[in-house]
Amino acid sequence: MSIAVEARNLFKKYVTKKRLGLIRSVTEYVEALRGVSLNVRHGEVVGLLGPNGAGKTTTIKILSTLLLPDSGEAYVEGFDVVREADKVRERIGIMLTVEKGFYNRLTGRENLEYFGALYGIPPKILKDRIDKLLNLLELDKLGGSDRLFEEFSLGMKARLSLARALLKDPPVVFLDEPTLGLDPPSARKIRLLVKELAREGKAVLYTSHNMFEVEIVCDRIVMINKGRIVAEGSPEELKSRIPKVRALEVHLREAPNHIINTFKEMGLEVSQYSQSSEETYVLKILTKNPEEVVDDVVKVITSAGLDIVKFKLEEPTLEDVFIYFAGDSSG
Amino acid sequence: MGKTDFKQLVSVEMRFVYADVFRRKSLLLMLVLWPYMITGFVLIVGSAVGNPQAFASRVGVDPAPFFIVSSFILMSTFVVLDDIMWKPIFDEEVGTMPYIVSSPVNRLMYYIAIPLPRLTLSVVIGLTSVVPVLTLYWGFEGFITSALVLLLGIFSALTFSPLATSVAMATYTYSGESWRLMNVLRPLLMVLVGVYYPRWVMPIAMYVVTALIPPSNSVELIQRLLAGIATVERSLMLLGVATALAVAYLPLTKLSVLRWERSKLKEGVKV
Numbered sequence: 001m002s003i004a005v006e007a008r009n010l011f012k013k014y015v016t017k018k019r020l021g022l023i024r025s026v027t028e029y030v031e032a033l034r035g036v037s038l039n040v041r042h043g044e045v046v047g048l049l050g051p052n053g054a055g056k057t058t059t060i061k062i063l064s065t066l067l068l069p070d071s072g073e074a075y076v077e078g079f080d081v082v083r084e085a086d087k088v089r090e091r092i093g094i095m096l097t098v099e100k101g102f103y104n105r106l107t108g109r110e111n112l113e114y115f116g117a118l119y120g121i122p123p124k125i126l127k128d129r130i131d132k133l134l135n136l137l138e139l140d141k142l143g144g145s146d147r148l149f150e151e152f153s154l155g156m157k158a159r160l161s162l163a164r165a166l167l168k169d170p171p172v173v174f175l176d177e178p179t180l181g182l183d184p185p186s187a188r189k190i191r192l193l194v195k196e197l198a199r200e201g202k203a204v205l206y207t208s209h210n211m212f213e214v215e216i217v218c219d220r221i222v223m224i225n226k227g228r229i230v231a232e233g234s235p236e237e238l239k240s241r242i243p244k245v246r247a248l249e250v251h252l253r254e255a256p257n258h259i260i261n262t263f264k265e266m267g268l269e270v271s272q273y274s275q276s277s278e279e280t281y282v283l284k285i286l287t288k289n290p291e292e293v294v295d296d297v298v299k300v301i302t303s304a305g306l307d308i309v310k311f312k313l314e315e316p317t318l319e320d321v322f323i324y325f326a327g328d329s330s331g
Numbered sequence: 332m333g334k335t336d337f338k339q340l341v342s343v344e345m346r347f348v349y350a351d352v353f354r355r356k357s358l359l360l361m362l363v364l365w366p367y368m369i370t371g372f373v374l375i376v377g378s379a380v381g382n383p384q385a386f387a388s389r390v391g392v393d394p395a396p397f398f399i400v401s402s403f404i405l406m407s408t409f410v411v412l413d414d415i416m417w418k419p420i421f422d423e424e425v426g427t428m429p430y431i432v433s434s435p436v437n438r439l440m441y442y443i444a445i446p447l448p449r450l451t452l453s454v455v456i457g458l459t460s461v462v463p464v465l466t467l468y469w470g471f472e473g474f475i476t477s478a479l480v481l482l483l484g485i486f487s488a489l490t491f492s493p494l495a496t497s498v499a500m501a502t503y504t505y506s507g508e509s510w511r512l513m514n515v516l517r518p519l520l521m522v523l524v525g526v527y528y529p530r531w532v533m534p535i536a537m538y539v540v541t542a543l544i545p546p547s548n549s550v551e552l553i554q555r556l557l558a559g560i561a562t563v564e565r566s567l568m569l570l571g572v573a574t575a576l577a578v579a580y581l582p583l584t585k586l587s588v589l590r591w592e593r594s595k596l597k598e599g600v601k602v
Contacts, residue, residue, distance in 0.1 A: 061602070064429075064433050065432070067596060067599035067600065086435050089435040094430070096602045100425055100426035101427055101429070101430060102425070102427065103347060103350075103425065103427065104425065105350045105354050105355070110343075110346055110347075110350065113343055113346070114346070115430060117336070117339045117342070118340075118431060119434050120334050120335050148354070
């Protein structure tokens, strides 16, 4: 797979003015990016994952020619985002916010026609493309084609926004939190379409702070925090990189007070002991080698005459990975 | 793909403007009534502080047709300035700005296309104000004059487009997008264009300054037509100066649009 998007050592500082009364102000600098490097290949969805203010949108803005970096370089399809912005603009589709970005007094179709004209798509091709996209995103079924944008639901707005991003059939697509605030069916539709885009060979950069979503949509994840890339890899690779402390979760019918000490004597750490909503008692045992201790744990419980209702081995989540690499203070 | 089609741009801008006007009937009504309201206001105030005969003897035209024409010219000419100055503010507000900036559209073509649909709307307004009033005052001759006024009004607006874009973009580059600045600039330009105060009664220094504003030349021609003092030579000279100035301002327009965009990119286009 060839590289479609490449960022090398991007730095960006925002200048803000802090007001001190009516006239006086002091200039402050906020470091948004501190040496961000990443790449996206054709046919893959790369998730840019991080908390609010981590630098996700700043990175997307630079790559989509909406912001100049202070230093560093970025290329889209081999074209420099600063020096060859026009060529980059012909090759990208962007979706930045879900709730706005269209003209309220125009219908869904009219809005797409407007932006299609700005993208230089000839009218005949544009009409066919709009029909196809309205159908693909089921906006025609929802009445979005002939309804004014101001009457759209948030889900319909998101779909229209994705339609605009795909209007010129670009090889590179930048999606900034595309499912933020959406109802589950719309969010699901968008996730499925994003995966489909990658199958068609497009390069997709997808930002989110939703770990679950990134894990199911993205082939590769780039974790960003405070303007720095903190980890990068496939979801499985990232999980495998954190120390293997895993949790054995045992749901019991009776309180396991009398066996807690037995586990401690075995050198196991019991991290939690609580009553769940199903009126079972949940025992969490942390261990580096769950496979080796599971037999002993079951033996202790059964020999104490307790019934095991449920037993599961908890895998680390992307959230655990993020906290491990970024620390707890991520925001 | 990627090449800007000017005709297509005008067509979508036309839909954008007409959707706003026809899907909001109160706006349409205001647009039709506006020249009458302004004329009525000016005549009432004018009669309170002077008299119509004094105005007619100084300017050479009866105040009612003069002000209805002035209001029309003002509307058609300042549509350009308003549209261009208002569009970036509006786009930032509704969140369409990033999609415009990240599009490969030819910026000069885009900003020239923006006011054109409103000009067609101005013709409609002219038909409901200038044509009936001038025809009522001067009969068939008035009807012919009103047709010329409509054409010259559009011409004024078109020749104003490059300078208006340059002023708007330069203002935004150095001071940020603001309605307040627009409110300061508009009245100043209104005086300089000579809509309510004919240039031939202005002091010579001011006349020279106003000559650099393309529409002020065509506005003078309209007023000379109304006063019956337009000669062929003078008319051609005024039209020529307006056209030449408009063309001369084009490189400045492109430069100011690119400068403004660069300044936006430095701070980042608001999402």
